[in-house]
Amino acid sequence: MGKMSGAEAILECLKLEGVEIIFGLPGGVLLPLYDAIYDSDIRHILVRHEQAAAHAADGYARATGRVGVCLATSGPGATNLVTGIATAYMDSVPMVAMTGQVPTNLIGRDAFQEADITGITMPVTKHSYLVKDAKEIPRVFREAFYIARTGRPGPVLIDLPRDVTADEVEFKYPEINLPGYSPNLKVHHLQIRKAAKALMEAERPVIYVGGGVKYSDGHRELLRLSEKIKAPVTTTLMGIGCFPEDHPLSLGMLGMHGTKYANYAVQEADLILAVGARFDDRVTGKVASFAPQARVIHVDVDPAEIGKNVRVDIPVVGDAKSALTELAKAVEDKPWSPWNDKISGWKGEHPLGYAKDSETIKPQAVLETLYELCPEAVIVTEVGQNQMWAAQFFTHKDPRRFISSGGLGTMGYGFPAAIGAKLGCPDADVFDIAGDGSFQMNIQELATAVVNEVAVKVIILNNGVLGMVRQWQDLFYEKRFSSTTLHRVPDFVKVAEAYGALGLRATKPSELEGVLKEAIDSEVVTVVDVIISPDEKVSPMVPAGASLSEILELERADQPGTTRKAYAGSAAAEILELEG
Amino acid sequence: MLHTIALIVENRPGVLVRIAGLFSRRGFNIDSLTVGATDNPDYSRMTITVDGDEVVLEQVTKQLNKLINVIRVSELDPAESVERELAMIKVAAKKEDRSEIMQIVSVFRAKIIDVSPRSMIIEVTGSQDKVEAMVRLLRQFGIKEMARTGKVSMIRGAKVVNP
Numbered sequence: 001m002g003k004m005s006g007a008e009a010i011l012e013c014l015k016l017e018g019v020e021i022i023f024g025l026p027g028g029v030l031l032p033l034y035d036a037i038y039d040s041d042i043r044h045i046l047v048r049h050e051q052a053a054a055h056a057a058d059g060y061a062r063a064t065g066r067v068g069v070c071l072a073t074s075g076p077g078a079t080n081l082v083t084g085i086a087t088a089y090m091d092s093v094p095m096v097a098m099t100g101q102v103p104t105n106l107i108g109r110d111a112f113q114e115a116d117i118t119g120i121t122m123p124v125t126k127h128s129y130l131v132k133d134a135k136e137i138p139r140v141f142r143e144a145f146y147i148a149r150t151g152r153p154g155p156v157l158i159d160l161p162r163d164v165t166a167d168e169v170e171f172k173y174p175e176i177n178l179p180g181y182s183p184n185l186k187v188h189h190l191q192i193r194k195a196a197k198a199l200m201e202a203e204r205p206v207i208y209v210g211g212g213v214k215y216s217d218g219h220r221e222l223l224r225l226s227e228k229i230k231a232p233v234t235t236t237l238m239g240i241g242c243f244p245e246d247h248p249l250s251l252g253m254l255g256m257h258g259t260k261y262a263n264y265a266v267q268e269a270d271l272i273l274a275v276g277a278r279f280d281d282r283v284t285g286k287v288a289s290f291a292p293q294a295r296v297i298h299v300d301v302d303p304a305e306i307g308k309n310v311r312v313d314i315p316v317v318g319d320a321k322s323a324l325t326e327l328a329k330a331v332e333d334k335p336w337s338p339w340n341d342k343i344s345g346w347k348g349e350h351p352l353g354y355a356k357d358s359e360t361i362k363p364q365a366v367l368e369t370l371y372e373l374c375p376e377a378v379i380v381t382e383v384g385q386n387q388m389w390a391a392q393f394f395t396h397k398d399p400r401r402f403i404s405s406g407g408l409g410t411m412g413y414g415f416p417a418a419i420g421a422k423l424g425c426p427d428a429d430v431f432d433i434a435g436d437g438s439f440q441m442n443i444q445e446l447a448t449a450v451v452n453e454v455a456v457k458v459i460i461l462n463n464g465v466l467g468m469v470r471q472w473q474d475l476f477y478e479k480r481f482s483s484t485t486l487h488r489v490p491d492f493v494k495v496a497e498a499y500g501a502l503g504l505r506a507t508k509p510s511e512l513e514g515v516l517k518e519a520i521d522s523e524v525v526t527v528v529d530v531i532i533s534p535d536e537k538v539s540p541m542v543p544a545g546a547s548l549s550e551i552l553e554l555e556r557a558d559q560p561g562t563t564r565k566a567y568a569g570s571a572a573a574e575i576l577e578l579e580g
Numbered sequence: 581m582l583h584t585i586a587l588i589v590e591n592r593p594g595v596l597v598r599i600a601g602l603f604s605r606r607g608f609n610i611d612s613l614t615v616g617a618t619d620n621p622d623y624s625r626m627t628i629t630v631d632g633d634e635v636v637l638e639q640v641t642k643q644l645n646k647l648i649n650v651i652r653v654s655e656l657d658p659a660e661s662v663e664r665e666l667a668m669i670k671v672a673a674k675k676e677d678r679s680e681i682m683q684i685v686s687v688f689r690a691k692i693i694d695v696s697p698r699s700m701i702i703e704v705t706g707s708q709d710k711v712e713a714m715v716r717l718l719r720q721f722g723i724k725e726m727a728r729t730g731k732v733s734m735i736r737g738a739k740v741v742n743p
Binding site: 118119122123126127130147178179180181302303304307308 | 589590593594597598601605635638639642643645646647648649650651743
């Protein structure tokens with residue numbers, strides 16, 4: 001391939017890895033690299049804040065399944081990426097984050113814009129590299145992309161000192177040689193046999209799936225297994241879309257804001273088959289009383305997840321898709337059972353719902369209407385109430401069409417991630433379901449979207465408050481709303497217009513459908529300001545630290561007082577008193 | 581409960597930080613950690629003593645295995661391995677105490693490697709129990725300074741922990 005500069009070698013590596021797009025913002029030490037980017041075919045999206053570069057790369061990766069790539073300069077540029085890297089790490093998103101670094105001879109001398117970014121990001125990366133010699137570039141990039149996308153995916157950081165990007169290098173793309181890294185994808189047959197036997201014997205099985213099924217593209221195999229043995233399926237927030245929610249065997253989401261019937265099913269199950277999920281505290285509630293009657297089969301590509309939070313009876317290390325394929329082969333057809341009837345009963349008795357209102361727009365209705373108008377939409381969310389309503393009231397049927405920061409819960413994630421998702425899937429209708437709080441955390445990216453003509457649609461469920469924290473203050477802190485009121489500032493329609501986007505507003509239920517239609521039909525970046533009540537709550541809810549059995553239906557904005565009544569006499573009342 | 585883990589790691593900058601960081605981040609307790617060369621210059625060997633029950637040990641082992649620079653992780657069963665630690669102890673040695681100190685040194689098959697008018701440095705090698713016992717006995721004279729290497733450990737017989 002011949003001699004080239006370090007910067008050219010980097011771009012050659014990106015090309016060989018199939019990278020089409022990178023998100024970044026330049027800086028002093030990146031001048032050689034950006035000079036090479038100037039001549040490159042790789043599309044560079046200039047963001048307005050580096051955090052958005054990381055989130056956009058993340059959204060792109062989640063929507064497409066490819067490795068997302070972001071780039072930031074040394075010091076503050078690099079530290080601005082950290083939240084985005086941590087977000088990707090918690091949700092196992094394949095990403096390569098490149099950072100500029102001061103020249104090697106200045107490292108450690110507190111040089112201008114120097115930060116020890118490999119040190120800072122060590123706990124939130126799958127692996128990281130500080131490249132000290134241009135010769136290492138091909139090997140490091142090859143390894144970084146391989147590590148990022150294989151096994152349990154995750155972010156890998158490459159720190160690139162300025163001189164390394166300017167030095168000359170003889171380019172040769174090496175073979176992977178990583179003696180300390182061999183992800184175990186193939187499942188063990190004996191464990192599959194044991195798991196299949198347990199599934200056949202179980203009278204009350206529940207399949208609980210997380211993001212691992214999405215990342216391994218195992219949703220079809222999941223459907224086959226579930227239908228064969230008539231096992232109901234519940235998903236985590238990360239697993240949403242892996243099982244069609246309009247399917248009779250779907251339980252929807254479980255956990256803190258999951259459906260009552262999913263939580264009841266888990267609590268009464270005699271067998272839990274967990275696939276690509278990690279028993280997060282938002283899912284299990286009080287761990288000691290999680291699924292008390294159930295044996296647990298845990299399938300995960302990361303052996304360290306097995307047995308980390310709950311006791312596991314049958315561990316299966318391996319890729320979710322191959323495990324589901326093997327399991328579906330190993331089991332025999334089972335008929336619809338009394339357990340299935342019982343669950344149908346719960347679904348009938350405790351559906352997700354909300355009080356309809358002719359005066360104010362209900363956030364739940366926004367999601368339901370959006371689903372009716374645009375069922376194929378890619379839904380990206382911010383974090384908080386908007387995220388939970390989006391999870392609950394849009395009917396999710398496909399993996400990779402629900403994109404949300406689950407583990408880290410990063411406010412400000414949704415909008416830049418939606419830009420990344422739209423660039424990865426240009427034909428999709430991409431919506432960012434936002435709150436007025438989280439949207440303001442990366443609102444500057446309106447410029448990125450407008451300039452690059454990335455026609456994402458932002459739907460702000462505008463309640464003028466930091467709604468989820470306020471909900472907890474309402475329930476557990478005697479309505480002392482400390483620092484959660486934002487006063488519906490700014491005027492989002494004017495902000496949108498100032499950036500050159502289309503701004504729309506709905507204040508009454510009668511306006512909702514028309515405004516949403518206009519947004520869907522719009523071919524430009526669109527911000528829809530939907531005015532909702534600050535008192536609207538996410539329901540049902542398992543109070544923090546309570547068992548899933550203690551899931552509560554919360555007070556509805558139009559029915560004051562119901563919450564307190566629901567609490568009285570329940571085991572959760574004790575927890576409320578403790579917290580209060 | 582203490583467990584001894586032998587690690588083979590790539591001999592690269594930053595590897596020790598990754599391992600130490602993993603322990604602090606996940607809340608595992610390191611009792612001792614040693615690191616040194618192996619016969620192959622590309623790899624180093626670490627011996628880590630971890631405090632915790634079986635569940636903790638399993639998590640430690642699995643999390644260490646996830647680090648890209650970690651090549652091998654083996655728990656060493658104390659019944660089937662030999663372990664040694666080296667300690668240097670600078671002890672106050674007044675004229676009247678010297679002969680007693682020298683007797684203790686001789687009983688423990690330790691060595692006096694430096695003598696000055698008011699102190700001596702004693703070198704002792706052995707199991708942690710032996711080093712502890714020696715330290716306890718010397719305390720009566722006044723320990724001025726102590727440096728211990730931490731434990732290194734190896735499986736008895738033909739079995740090896742190599743890259």
